[in-house]
Amino acid sequence: MRVKNNRIVLLICFIILVSNLNTSQATIASSSSDSLTIEGFWDTGFDSNGDSKFDTINVTLLVNVLVSDEYTFYVSLSTGIYAYNGIAAYDLDVNLSYVQLQIHTPYFYSHRLDIPLIVSIDIVDSQEGLVFSNEHYTITNFYFYSDFDTPDVWIKGNFSDQGVDTNQDGKFDMIRITFDIEVKIISEYYFEVTLISQWTIQSYHETRYEILQLGSHQISFDFNLNLFYSYHRNSTFTISKIEVFSQSFDMLDFVSNAYTTKVYRYTEFDIVQTPIVIRSNAGLRQTADVMDWEGNGTSDDPFVIEDLFISNNFPIGYGTAIQISDTSLFILISNCTLIGGNNGIFIDNSRNIQINSSFITDSAVTGIYLRDCTNIQVMYSTIQSSFNGIKVHNSFDLGIIKNHIIDHQNDGISITDSDYNDIDTNTIHFNGFAGIEIDNSSENVIINNTVLDSETGIILRDSGTNWIVRNVIRQNLKEGVFVDNSNGSGFAYNTFYANSERGLSIQKSKDLIIDRNCFSYQGSYALDLEQDTSNIEVYDNDFIFNNDNGDSQASDKGEANYFDSNYWFSNSTIYRIAGNAQNDDFNPQPAPNHINDSLTVILDYNKPSNSVDISWTHPSDILYHIVRFAILYQEASITDNWVVLQSGLLGNSFEWDVEFFPKGIYSLKVLAICEYGFFIESKSENLRIGTVTLVDVNVGFGIVLLLLIASIFLVRKRFSGV
Structure with a gap:
């Protein structure tokens, strides 16, 4: 069942903004300055990579130029919450002229909302003077999100749920949520999933890094619900959000309120555990025997403390969910959920402990506190919403590896005298x-x-x-x-x-x-x-x-x-x-x-089909940044008049349909642009193509470069579903 809270928020924002707009014709009539006037506006979705899905919206303005100058056009298309921006610069003489911008829309599919967009326009002259500005200029055509490219990984749906008994005691201690995803680029991705109980309003969070291959995948998240018994209420659970991020933590896809489970009875679940306190090797052996923990404390067979759920109202005298001091035996703390208290985990004067795949939140002092320790590993865990995330004092040979550390009042990780x-x-x-x-x-x-x-x-x-x-x-x-x-x-x-x-x-x-x-x-x-x-x-x-x-x-x-x-x-x-x-x-x-200069352009003119196969070598980025490519062309007889043919390409080839280009000799240039704005370029040999007249657009290469970097590499803004 899909609940459209996120769509409602977007629509409310959109309606509020649109309510302040006049009709398109009325707005256009007042869109003028002493330097130029805007006489028309058109927009259309565009498929730049040949997969039959839009990845940009192309905008065309008809402007009446009253003063010849170089003008820079800034156009923003807004859903009401998120905006897509484009920039273009033109040398314009006094006349009617068409101005075109290609605006990338990488997250449009993720909105899962069918709407027009609100158009804002700013125009600046060569002296950086603002000659035109209108935040609510008009609205675009109506766009369907399903017409746009899906992100590198996207959530397909097909949700299901089931109770899980991990310790084989006949009682559930987890709920497993399963759904389908589609992967377009092999990479490591980061998932955040939140589950909320209908009756207790308790939220449960799970996160995970996962390397995924191309194609469809079924992915599952297990939510530790040991506290559920203590509420003595039956409940359904709703997936309030699923967020998927890239390795550089850019959001790729999200859904809100996507699914509600069947009703679970609290009597089906385990009773919540009490805090763990261990003060010596002897105390560790005794507790392990009483709790029936696996292992014998050696490096090959450590004591295993796993699947605990310890939350909030600790008994008097207990300020920490798991406290270990003065031990040297090997311990693995795995898949535990620890909520509240002064510290989630406090380890003092101990060694040979690994904390793995655990979730620690809302600690008053520190999520994990390590003091006077050696050989401690904290791995694949989420530590969030405490005063400090991980605090280390007078400790050596520790590893803090592949964790997600978020939303602390003070430091994420603090290392002192270590x-x-x-x-x-x-x-x-x-x-x-x-x-x-x-x-x-x-x-x-x-x-x-x-x-x-x-x-x-x-x-x-x-x-x-x-x-x-x-x-x-x-x-x-x-x-x-x-x-x-x-x-x-x-x-x-x-x-x-x-x-x-x-x-x-x-x-x-x-x-x-x-x-x-x-x-x-x-x-x-x-x-x-x-x-x-x-x-x-x-x-x-x-x-x-x-x-x-x-x-x-x-x-x-x-x-x-x-x-x-x-x-x-x-x-x-x-x-x-x-x-x-x-x-x-x-x-x-x-x-x-940081980008090697092995960028070489190769052309192959396919005369029967009036197309040019453009290919290029793929330079390496020693910082492992994502590199995209842009192709520009110009008439060979003209200097510095480059026009963008294609941008945002990830591969190393492109087929250029030249059927409607004029007869002439052309130069081609390929830019390799890393995701943080750096670029190298390479030119091809000249090429003779074309059959019809081409309208000249006078755009200097420096301005085109600014357009590419601004449009391809927006300062990325993290946003999430409601």
């Missing part, structure tokens, strides 16, 4: 202070994490050598990374993207290496070396579109810092670094360092 630990492949977001904070600690490796939507992504303070490698640090409210009084660390192969202030900010630190990182769309300096910094080496990094309001993308106020062989998206032979250190990069690179 050395030789690995923080690897975690997704850390929506934390009130820092995603990861390292304090007075050394020789820690922070690698392959995605850190976003926190106040600051990573903080390194009063520490020695640490390694920050291959992380994606994006869309944090202040700095991506803040370094204070920390010497000898290395920052390599990281992606800094769209942090509101600085990308990497360093103060009172020396002897750092900053190598092969990429920085794009920071609000201020991508790299800021403050006073009392020295001997910092900055080389082979890539910078683009940072610090829009300044002349330089980096600043140096320190001493003896060194810049060399960085890419700055600049034609300068010497790149000037801002700041009173008066530093420069004397060897700026002509192309991004």
Whole structure:
């Protein structure tokens, strides 16, 4: 059964906006300025990749130009909650002219809503003066979501549910929800599923990373419902939302209120467990015997604490769901749900423990607290909605690997007075202070994490050598990374993207290496070396579109810092670094360092079918960014008048139908653009094609490039169903 709450919200927003609109003709009649007027508007869905599904909406404006100038057109198509944006620039003479924009709509299918869209238009002249602006200009044609491309992975439906007895005691302890998905690109995906009880209003959350092959799959999530018995109420359960994310945590698909289960009787379920307290190896053996836990405490056969559900109202004297101290025997804590209390798990002066596939939420102090520990692993777990997510103090040789750490008031992960630990492949977001904070600690490796939507992504303070490698640090409210009084660390192969202030900010630190990182769309300096910094080496990094309001993308106020062989998206032979250190990069690179330059275009003219087979080599991105391709063409006799033929391509070939192109000689260019805005290009040999007249569109290549990057790589906004 599908409940249309998300559609209702979208429709309400749409109706409110549309209620303020005049009719299209009335709006168009008033759409004018002293520089130009808009005389007409048309829109149509377009299939750019040949799969018979729309992936863009093409917009055409008829404008009456009153003053010749270069104009940039910004067009937004809004559902009322989410907007798709396009940009195009044209040199226009006094005359009637057609202006065309191709607007990508990657999430339209996921709305699962059939509506027109609300059109907003802004037009800026060459002096960046706003000559036209209308937030509610008109509405588009009516579009059906089923006409649009599905995302890389999408939810097909076919839901079912069943009770599960995992411990074979004749009572359910879980409900299993199963549904079908379709996968278009082989990758690892992240799922979030929420189940809500009809009568208790209790919510249950399950998350999982899963590598999926092409084709249809049936996927199941088991929800631990051990607390259900204590409510003494029978209930149905509703899937309030399913969200699917890419490896870089972009939302690909979502559904809301998609399915309601049959009625389950509370007497069918296990009685809830009480907290676990273990204070020695002897106490561990005794508890394991009483609880009938599997294992004998060796590395090959650890004691197994699994499938516990411990929630909220703890007995007097119990502040932690699972507390373990002074043990050395091997323990596996697996598939436990721990809600409330001071700490979800507190491990003190112990070693040889693995926490795996557990869900910990709403802890007053810390989800997982590790103190004076060695050889502890926290893996494949979700820790959310506590004061701190994971806190580590005076501990060594720990692994915090492939966890989802979300929505904490303070830090996602806090490491203090602790050395030789690995923080690897975690997704850390929506934390009130820092995603990861390292304090007075050394020789820690922070690698392959995605850190976003926190106040600051990573903080390194009063520490020695640490390694920050291959992380994606994006869309944090202040700095991506803040370094204070920390010497000898290395920052390599990281992606800094769209942090509101600085990308990497360093103060009172020396002897750092900053190598092969990429920085794009920071609000201020991508790299800021403050006073009392020295001997910092900055080389082979890539910078683009940072610090829009300044002349330089980096600043140096320190001493003896060194810049060399960085890419700055600049034609300068010497790149000037801002700041009173008066530093420069004397060897700026002509192309991004992280994308190899093996991009070669090959043409094959198929004369009988009037088509050109365009193929190209696929350059590699050493940062593993997704690379898409755009094809541009121009008449060979004209310079810098490139027109976009196709964009957003993932493959390495395209068939160009040239039946209606004029006779002439053409040049082709292919751009390889990574998902964070960096690009390389390659031109083909000239090609003679065409039979009819082609209308000239005078678009400079620099403007076309801005159009491509703005339309293909929007600053991605996370949104979810209601």
